Amino acid sequence: MPTPAPLIEMRGITKSFGAVKANEAVDLSVAPGEILGLLGENGAGKTTLMNVLFGAYAPDAGEILIQGQPARISSSADALAAGIGMVHQHFHLAARLTVLENLLIGIPGKSGRIDRAGGLARLAEISRQHGLTLDPSLPVSALSVGEQQRLEIVKALFRGARLLILDEPTAVLAPSEVDGLFSALRSMAAQGLGIIFISHKLNEVRALTHRCTVLRHGRVAGRVDDPANTTSAAMAELMCGHEIVPPARGPSTPGEAVLALDGISTSKHSGTTLRHISLVVRAGEILGIAGVSGNGQRALAEVISGVRAPDAGRMTIAGQNVSRFSPREVQALGLGRIPEDRMTTGLVTNLPLADSMVLPRIGTAAFSARGLLKPDAIRAFAEEQIKAYDIRCPGPMTRAGALSGGNLQKALLARELAFDPKVLIVSQPTRGLDIGAARFIHEKFLDMRAKGCGIIVIGEDLEELLVLCDRIAVMYEGHIAGTLDSADATVARLGLLMTGVEGRG
Amino acid sequence: MFRLEARTSTPAWFNLALPLLAIAATLVLCSGLIALAGAGVFESYGVMFAASLGDSYAITETLVRAAPMIFTGLAVAVAFRAKFWNIGAEGQLLAGAVASCFVGAIPMPGPLAMLLMALAGAAAGAAVALVPATLRVKFKVDDVVSSLLLNSVIYYALMALIEGPWKDSFSGYPISPPIEDSANFPVLIEGTRLHLGVIAALVAAPLIWFLIVRTTLGFRIRVTGENPEAARYGGIHVQRVLLSTALLSGALAGLAGVGEVGGVHFQVMSDISPGYGYSGIVVAMLARLNPLGVVPAAIFLAAVMTGAEAMSRATGVPAFLSDVIQGTALLAMLVALLFTAYRIRRVGAVQ
Numbered sequence: 091m092p093t094p095a096p097l098i099e100m101r102g103i104t105k106s107f108g109a110v111k112a113n114e115a116v117d118l119s120v121a122p123g124e125i126l127g128l129l130g131e132n133g134a135g136k137t138t139l140m141n142v143l144f145g146a147y148a149p150d151a152g153e154i155l156i157q158g159q160p161a162r163i164s165s166s167a168d169a170l171a172a173g174i175g176m177v178h179q180h181f182h183l184a185a186r187l188t189v190l191e192n193l194l195i196g197i198p199g200k201s202g203r204i205d206r207a208g209g210l211a212r213l214a215e216i217s218r219q220h221g222l223t224l225d226p227s228l229p230v231s232a233l234s235v236g237e238q239q240r241l242e243i244v245k246a247l248f249r250g251a252r253l254l255i256l257d258e259p260t261a262v263l264a265p266s267e268v269d270g271l272f273s274a275l276r277s278m279a280a281q282g283l284g285i286i287f288i289s290h291k292l293n294e295v296r297a298l299t300h301r302c303t304v305l306r307h308g309r310v311a312g313r314v315d316d317p318a319n320t321t322s323a324a325m326a327e328l329m330c331g332h333e334i335v336p337p338a339r340g341p342s343t344p345g346e347a348v349l350a351l352d353g354i355s356t357s358k359h360s361g362t363t364l365r366h367i368s369l370v371v372r373a374g375e376i377l378g379i380a381g382v383s384g385n386g387q388r389a390l391a392e393v394i395s396g397v398r399a400p401d402a403g404r405m406t407i408a409g410q411n412v413s414r415f416s417p418r419e420v421q422a423l424g425l426g427r428i429p430e431d432r433m434t435t436g437l438v439t440n441l442p443l444a445d446s447m448v449l450p451r452i453g454t455a456a457f458s459a460r461g462l463l464k465p466d467a468i469r470a471f472a473e474e475q476i477k478a479y480d481i482r483c484p485g486p487m488t489r490a491g492a493l494s495g496g497n498l499q500k501a502l503l504a505r506e507l508a509f510d511p512k513v514l515i516v517s518q519p520t521r522g523l524d525i526g527a528a529r530f531i532h533e534k535f536l537d538m539r540a541k542g543c544g545i546i547v548i549g550e551d552l553e554e555l556l557v558l559c560d561r562i563a564v565m566y567e568g569h570i571a572g573t574l575d576s577a578d579a580t581v582a583r584l585g586l587l588m589t590g591v592e593g594r595g
Numbered sequence: 596m597f598r599l600e601a602r603t604s605t606p607a608w609f610n611l612a613l614p615l616l617a618i619a620a621t622l623v624l625c626s627g628l629i630a631l632a633g634a635g636v637f638e639s640y641g642v643m644f645a646a647s648l649g650d651s652y653a654i655t656e657t658l659v660r661a662a663p664m665i666f667t668g669l670a671v672a673v674a675f676r677a678k679f680w681n682i683g684a685e686g687q688l689l690a691g692a693v694a695s696c697f698v699g700a701i702p703m704p705g706p707l708a709m710l711l712m713a714l715a716g717a718a719a720g721a722a723v724a725l726v727p728a729t730l731r732v733k734f735k736v737d738d739v740v741s742s743l744l745l746n747s748v749i750y751y752a753l754m755a756l757i758e759g760p761w762k763d764s765f766s767g768y769p770i771s772p773p774i775e776d777s778a779n780f781p782v783l784i785e786g787t788r789l790h791l792g793v794i795a796a797l798v799a800a801p802l803i804w805f806l807i808v809r810t811t812l813g814f815r816i817r818v819t820g821e822n823p824e825a826a827r828y829g830g831i832h833v834q835r836v837l838l839s840t841a842l843l844s845g846a847l848a849g850l851a852g853v854g855e856v857g858g859v860h861f862q863v864m865s866d867i868s869p870g871y872g873y874s875g876i877v878v879a880m881l882a883r884l885n886p887l888g889v890v891p892a893a894i895f896l897a898a899v900m901t902g903a904e905a906m907s908r909a910t911g912v913p914a915f916l917s918d919v920i921q922g923t924a925l926l927a928m929l930v931a932l933l934f935t936a937y938r939i940r941r942v943g944a945v946q
Contacts, residue, residue, distance in 0.1 A: 147600065148940065164598070397828055418830035429828055438822040449818060449829040458811045465809065 095158060097122045097284040098143070098174070098253050103152035105138055112138040113149070114308045120253060120284035125275060127295040127317060128288045130305035131329055131524030132496045136288055139305070140255050144176050145169040175246025176255040179262075179522075181238050183230045189213075189241055190226035193248050209248075216247050220277045221270070235383055236267040243274070253284040260294055261521055264382035265552065265585045272298050290524055292322040293553070304328045326525050337532045340540075342560045345373035347406075348544035349425075349513045354393060354403035362386040364393065364400070365569040371513060371544035376535060378559030378576070379548040380584050386568035387517065387548045388430065394515050394546070395427045396420040407513060421450055426511030430518050430548070432498050439491030443483060444472035446490045447505045475504035496527030503534055514538060517548040532558055552581045566590045599937040609935055614881045614888070617927035618895065624927070625920050634910035642909045643902030653901070655787040659859065661890075661897035663688065663868070665796040666851035667875025668882060668889035669803050670720075674844035675884050676807060678820040679728060679837050683742030684848040685872025686749035690723045691716035691849025693753055695856045696863045699774030708778035709791070713853050720849020721842040723749060728841030732834045746872065754865055761863070771863040780858035792854030797890065799847070804886035806843075816840055848872060869900075877925045883932075896921060 096119040105113040113135045120126045130136045141147045143154065145163040154161050156172050163169050169176070183192050194209050210226055217223050222240050230238060239259060246254055256275075260268050275285055275298065289295050295302060295317055302314040304325070312328045314320050327333050347370045354367040364386050371377045381387055392398035393405065396417040405413045407423045415423075429435040437446040448457045448468050457468050472486035479500045483493050490498065499519070506514060519535070520528035535545055535558060549555050555562050556576055563573040564587035571587045626636040647657045667684040674681035681687075695716035699708055726745060730736035754769070761771040780790040807813040818826045819836045827833050855867055874896055881895070882888030903917030 148598075395828065396830075416830065416832075417828065421830060427828075434822070435824045435828045438818050438825050440821045441817060445814070445818065446825070449825065449831075452811055452814050453830075458814075461811050463809050463811060463814060 095122075096120060096155075097124075097157060099155040099158075100139070100143060101153050101155065103139060103142055103149050103154075105135075105142055105147055105149045111308050113142070116152070116305065116308070116310055118303050118310075120286060122252070122282045122284055123279050124301065125279050125285040125287055125299045127299035127302035127314075128286055128305070129290075129292075129295060129302055129325065129329055130311075131526060132522070133494045134305040134329070134524075135308040136305055137257070138308075140176065140257065140286070140288070143169070144174060144255065170249050170251070173250060173252035174255065175249060175251030175253070177239065177242040177246060177257065177259060179257045181242050183238060183241060185231040186229060188227055188229050189224050189233070192230055192241060193226075193245055197249075212248060213244065216244055219281070220247075220274045222274050235262045236264070236270075239263070239271070240274075247278075251283070253286070254278065255286045255288070257288045258290065258522065259287070260289060260291060262383060262550075264550065264588055265581060266589055267382075268294070290522075290528075291551075292325050295325070296320065296322065306331055329524070330526050337529065337536055337557070339376075339536060339558065339560075342375050342539070344375040344560070345542060346408075347371065348373050348408055349394070349546070350406045351394075352404045352406075354390075354400045354405060356389055356393065356398065357401045362389055362568045364389050365567075367403070367568075367570055369563055369570060369573070371546055373512070373542045373544050374539055375561070376539055376545045376547060376559045378555035378562035379546060379565055380550070380552060380555055380562050380588060381565035382588055383550060385565045385588075387565055389568070390565070391427070391430065391515055391517050391548055394420075395425070395429075417450075418453070424510075424512035426506035426509065426514045428499075428502050428506060428514070428516040428519060430521075432495065432502060433491075436502050437490045437498060440489060442487045443476075443481075443490045443493065443501060444468050444486035447472045447475060447486075447501055450505070451509065471508070475501070475508060479504045496523045499523060499527065499531060503531060507534065507538065510541075511538075511543060513544045513546070515546045515548070519547060519549065520551070520554060528554075552584050555584075556581070564588055597939050599933070600940045610883060610885070610888075613931040613934065614883070614892065614928065617881065617924060617931045620927045620931075621920055621924040624923050625916065628916060628919060629910075629912055632910075632912040632916075634912045639906050639910050639912055642906045643899070645902075646905030647898035647902035652787060655784060655789040657894060657897045657901050658793050659788045659790070660900055661893040662793040662796040662854050662858075663851035663871040664874050664878050664893035664896055665800060665889055666847050666854065667872050668878030668893050669799060669875075669886055670844045670847035670851070671875045671879035672882060672884045672886055672889055673803060673807070673816070673847065674724075674840055675879060676820045677816045677837060677840040678823075679731075679840050679844065680739040681724060681727070681742050681841065681844050681848075682739055682876065683724060683727060683745050683872070684844075684851070684875045685868060685870065686742075686746035687720035687723045687845045687848035688852040688855075688868050688872045689746075689749050689753050690719040691852030692856045692863050692867055693756065693771075693852075694719035694849070695853040696771050696774055699778040699856060699861075700772055702775055702777075705775075705777035705779075708775060709780060709857060712774075712778060712857055713795075713850060716849040716853030716856075717846035718849070720847070720852065721845040724841040724845025724848070725838065728838050732837055753863065757863060757865065769865060773862040774856065778857065779861055780854070788859065790854070790858030792858040795850070796854065799850070800886050800890045803847070807886060812836075812839060848875070851875075874921060877921050877928075880925055880928050880932075896924075 099119040101117055103113050103116045116139055128136050142149045145165045145168050148164060154163060161172055163172060190209055193213060194204055213226055222244050224241055259271060279285055287299055299317050302317050304311045314325060349371040351367050351369050354364055356364045362385060379387060393400050396415050400413055404411060407425060412420050433439060451457060457464055469486055476486060481497045481500045483497060519531050539545060547558060556579060559576050561573055561575055562579050564571045564584055629636050629639045647653055667688060670684045671681060695712035698712045698715040727738045727742035730741050731738045757769045757771050763770050780792050783789045815831050815836045819831060819833050823833050851871055856863060860867055878889055878892040878896060881892035899920045900917050903914045906912055907914035
């Protein structure tokens with residue numbers, strides 16, 4: 091879609107953090123009505139570039155032109171005034187306020203009063219134009235993740251955005267919701283808005299975008315003018331600088347059950363309740379748990395990890411009843427876990443990486459004796475794993491929070507796999523990771539499977555589950571809606587189970 | 596135009612530079628008040644320095660004053676590491692003082708009395724700290740508020756004690772009976788007040804440092820404070836860690852009271868602590884919650900307190916300046932801490 095006057099143009103943007111050049115001489119432009127894909131591995135500089143555009147960072151060199159006019163954007167307020175709206179990966183919403191109130195935050199009202207009627211009218215207009223329906227009176231806490239994202243988009247449009255930046259918007263959505271998002275984005279583009287779409291999922295990029303800019307090591311590695319007719323492999327190669335071959339899952343030879351859940355239920359604490367979950371993971375098999383987020387996956391992972399006690403049912407590891415075991419006790423029996431949210435439940439970002447790497451096993455003889463730590467052993471363990479897993483960091487004493495997502499995930503993987511777990515439960519193993527890092531993680535899972543470990547992968551990315559898993563169970567509203575052999579499973583069939591359309595399979 | 600930008604890492608020398616920067620800023624800011632009071636700034640600070648650190652006697656006096664603040668500073672540092680917001684070191688100190696005075700008044704051999712005083716004082720402080728910690732763990736009561744308000748409860752309980760059953764029937768003063776002479780802490784240097792409790796405080800700091808840095812309990816305290824969710828998922832019993840931390844913190848604050856009774860006042864009166872519990876917060880923050888840093892931070896505040904009195908006598912600047920310096924130092928340190936997370940950048944460099 092060639093258009094002469096770009097809506098926005100970034101020229102020669104350079105931004106360094108200390109010795110690291112996050113962006114170097116990056117050019118990027120978006121025309122009205124254009125959906126631009128912004129691709130790159132983690133650490134390639136996508137986020138920095140968008141933060142420069144959105145006014146969070148001042149570039150060291152380069153300029154930003156808005157409709158041909160040089161613009162100075164030094165705060166998000168400047169960006170909003172210039173018609174740039176951003177939908178972050180983590181939403182910025184006030185949970186207790188209603189949809190309408192969230193839209194009106196920061197909007198000057200009439201003579202000091204909030205203009206609710208005006209807001210309602212404007213919301214109705216935006217909803218109608220792009221099919222983005224929202225109940226204005228609902229509090230944000232009552233919205234699903236997909237609806238919250240819709241609200242973020244509406245919020246940007248409400249403030250008059252002409253350019254919309256979406257940072258990995260599909261990471262949190264179910265397949266059916268992705269379709270809805272895409273049709274809304276296409277409708278916006280058709281009305282002359284510019285859109286920057288950041289994603290790791292190449293099939294989505296190919297389906298949606300008109301043009302792509304690919305970043306690698308902070309520089310523009312290449313541009314793709316016709317994404318629909320470019321192969322994912324070719325794009326992946328541009329991103330990584332080398333060819334990527336998907337891992338091959340050999341035939342499965344499952345052994346005995348290592349983990350079994352029988353009629354596990356939880357009454358309503360917080361979040362979704364589990365209803366009579368029964369499943370079995372055998373040695374040497376990978377079981378996928380698919381489902382739209384919020385259908386009980388988190389509770390299931392917590393029960394299996396020993397963090398939450400089930401109210402009914404029985405859970406066994408290698409035949410031993412562990413229904414009432416603490417996290418430390420199930421771990422001692424050989425359960426490894428990689429939590430969904432690396433930053434909040436996995437690691438301690440403000441402490442040295444080594445501390446996070448020994449956290450679950452600090453009380454064991456490997457890292458302490460009689461209540462005294464063994465600092466040398468802790469350090470040596472961390473150094474060994476950093477080397478073995480090629481975790482990019484200055485050393486084991488680096489603050490964990492300073493590492494990139496992919497390296498943190500490797501660190502979490504290393505800390506669990508170092509102790510040869512019998513059962514491994516992982517949630518969203520590659521969320522937010524680039525192709526190279528994801529590939530590495532997948533290979534490790536397949537290695538563990540070959541060694542006879544039983545693995546449960548909780549995920550939303552169906553393509554990933556289909557590649558990785560031997561069987562896939564689908565969770566819907568706290569129960570297992572069906573389990574499919576991955577040979578029989580397709581995205582479409584799983585999608586039906588995920589939305590509760592198809593019953594037990 | 597300047598703006599704040601998030602830092603990716605904090606250089607190690609900041610740990611030393613920031614408190615010094617905060618102290619320098621404090622002295623500069625407070626020099627305005629000295630000038631306002633009509634005295635010479637350099638002269639006043641000179642008197643302060645001479646009276647607090649200028650000769651060996653002054654140094655011992657400063658150390659005697661620093662001892663309780665080392666204990667309360669450690670108490671606060673340990674608690675804050677676990678994000679147990681113990682603002683109640685003052686009350687815990689008073690409880691420790693009362694308990695040790697009670698024990699010290701019972702006739703028994705001196706060394707045994709001192710040991711039991713320390714145990715009783717530590718236990719009393721720990722028991723008081725357990726209240727806000729339990730309320731937080733069991734009922735999610737805000738620990739800042741409960742530990743702070745408990746200070747008044749303890750203070751008035753102490754007043755009731757010394758105005759009531761403990762009142763000196765001979766003089767009628769609201770003071771407790773003195774402890775036995777044999778229970779008085781030995782003085783280490785003849786002619787000074789440098790007592791055994793000061794050494795105990797100086798030894799406690801490296802011990803607590805060791806506990807935080809080198810033990811599994813310390814590890815659990817640090818992890819719980821930085822990320823309770825990750826701690827819970829990692830198999831750490833977070834509530835138990837918080838309660839242990841509270842016991843430790845309260846015991847340390849209680850020991851501050853023990854030292855004041857056994858080494859300085861030998862009895863309990865209403866003004867036994869001029870706010871050492873609150874000063875402990877300033878000390879801990881200046882030390883950036885590092886137990887080793889607590890010692891110099893406490894000595895600095897003690898020097899300000901002793902120095903301010905001498906300055907007041909020599910120059911007529913009110914001794915309240917000491918409180919102003921303390922408060923300003925805390926604020927300056929809080930501002931300085933901003934630089935660990937952010938850097939200042941000039942904007943407008945885009946060309």
